[in-house]
Amino acid sequence: MxxxxxxxxxxxxxxxxxxxxxxxxxxxxxxxxxxxxxxxxxxxxxxxxxxxxxxxxxxxxxxxxxxxxxxxxxxxxxxxxxxxxxxxxxxxxxxxxxxxxxxxxxxxxxxxxxxxxxxxxxxxxxxxxxxxxxxxxxxxxxxxxxxxxxxxxxxxxxxxxxxxxxxxxxxxLRSSGGPKQHTAVNGQFQLNLGGTAAQMVRVALNVDEPAIPEVSANKYFLNIRFTKPPAGEIKARGCERDVSFALTFCNL
CATH class of the missing domain: 1.10.3900.10 (YacF-like)
Structure with missing residues (x-):
């Protein structure tokens, strides 16, 4: 992973x-x-x-x-x-x-x-x-x-x-939370946090999964956009398929 x-x-x-x-x-x-x-x-x-x-x-x-x-x-x-x-x-x-x-x-x-x-x-x-x-x-x-x-x-x-x-x-911090499996439909994932406090999130993917997470978050929403690995493109391209990953919220 x-x-x-x-x-x-x-x-x-x-x-x-x-x-x-x-x-x-x-x-x-x-x-x-x-x-x-x-x-x-x-x-x-x-x-x-x-x-x-x-x-x-x-x-x-x-x-x-x-x-x-x-x-x-x-x-x-x-x-x-x-x-x-x-x-x-x-x-x-x-x-x-x-x-x-x-x-x-x-x-x-x-x-x-x-x-x-x-x-x-x-x-x-x-x-x-x-x-x-x-x-x-x-x-x-x-x-x-x-x-x-x-x-x-x-x-x-x-x-x-x-x-x-x-x-x-x-x-x-890393041991404070447990991973949960999620799927990013067409490479996009959003989660309503409802003001939940967290100090870090961990996104785990299979090493053979050709997808890279781009994370943006605040205490209300978590957004993850998966992009394809770079292959000479000037601009990162989003994955247009479902991506399975494990998500862990960490908080001291």
Whole structure:
């Protein structure tokens, strides 16, 4: 199955972006090539931009505390595994403590590194990190893979409390709802939500289904238009057949 996630607010959009970026920088960092380590570093700069939202850390701390209080209400419930509950509470408490230990503006230690900021400013220019533009970066890229990986890990690890907290919140969000099967007649689907609150919807299709969902929604209506996969067309074309899919509403 392919899952398409559509967040309903900016907070969830930010968490999804952070999740995607942390996965990418870790993937490229574990390689040994110069190009992969360059991609990891550029992705780290993107994390710095996304995580720069002033209230992000406090939002995560408050959400983790809300989830902790919710879980505490399940203490001594015979239908709930005490071991699993204690593990989840411990994970949340550890994540909150790590967030609270982050002092100052998120990523300020990176902004204070003039060498890194020089690379960041050039990286947004097409071809701006060529060896004649940044000879010191060219030298660094010729260090051993172990030296480069150790440096990238050192620059990334102070941001891990954000990564871990976002992972917990998104995991709880994704598990909050169950999928229901629907059919988009002639590729069109509309659902009256009646003001129901949701923070994200997930649309799941069979991997062999040649259809791509385009989602638009507010608290009253959900509209999904399925289009055909691109094949050189300038404009996306709508599916003119029925499409079966699973729909999940997620809410913390």
């Amino acid at each position: 392919i899952n398409y996630e559509y967040p309903f607010n900016e907070r969830i959009r930010t968490l999804l972006r952070l999740e995607d970026l942390f996965e990418k920088t870790a993937y490229f960092a574990q390689s040994e090539g110069q190009l992969e380590h360059h991609a990891s570093l550029v992705t780290l700069f993107e994390i710095l931009e996304v995580a720069g939202r002033a209230d992000l850390k406090m939002d995560l701390i408050q959400e983790l505390e809300r989830q902790r209080q919710t879980l505490l209400a399940y203490r001594n419930n015979p239908d709930i595994s005490e071991e699993a509950l204690s593990g989840a509470l411990y994970e949340i408490e550890q994540s909150s403590a790590a967030l609270l230990s982050m002092t100052g503006k998120i990523g300020q230690y990176l902004r204070d590194n003039d060498w890194l900021m020089g690379i960041k400013s050039r990286a947004v220019i097409p071809g701006g990190v060529c060896e004649f533009d940044l000879p010191s970066y060219h030298w660094w890229l010729h260090r051993s893979p172990e030296v480069r990986r150790e440096a990238i890990d050192g620059w990334t690890k102070p941001l891990y409390p954000l990564r871990d907290a976002a992972a917990i919140v998104l995991r709880l």
